[in-house]
Amino acid sequence: MTQNYVGSQIGFDVVPDALKVPDIDSNIGLMHTLFTLEDRYGLKIEASEDGQPIIYLDLRNHPDSNQLYDMLLDWMDKAVALEAKQISQDEYDQWRYHYPTPGETTHTNFAKVIPQELSDYLLSEDKKNK
Secondary structure (H helix, E strand, C coil), X not given: CCHHHHHHHCCCXXXXXXXXXXXXXXXXXXXXXXXXXXXXXXXXXXXXXXXXXXXEECCCCCHHHHHXXXXXXXXXXXXXXXXXXXXXXXXXXXXXXXXXXXXXXXXXXXXXXCCHHHHHHHHHHHHHCC
């Protein structure tokens, strides 16, 4: 049973991608997720002046991460608005659970795409007809 199926059965009102979460239920699983983000998107970690870890995207060596960078800017804008009490915690949560909503992002433009299952089916049918 998939997380998406379970979510739909119990009435979660979220986009399917919000239910596709890697193993972050343990510190080790979270660390391996961060390592993967480092490899794939250029996530970097450094020490701040007071020794606290700072995580950021290094676009110099990972130019393909520009879209992720823009998405992080969207997130930062909402987090700043929440901190400044310009939006409520509920509004912030609703934004996160439905992200991305085409036309409602500041930094990122999203096109509506067909579901992966439909795309796979169409490609397989196209191969059969050749």
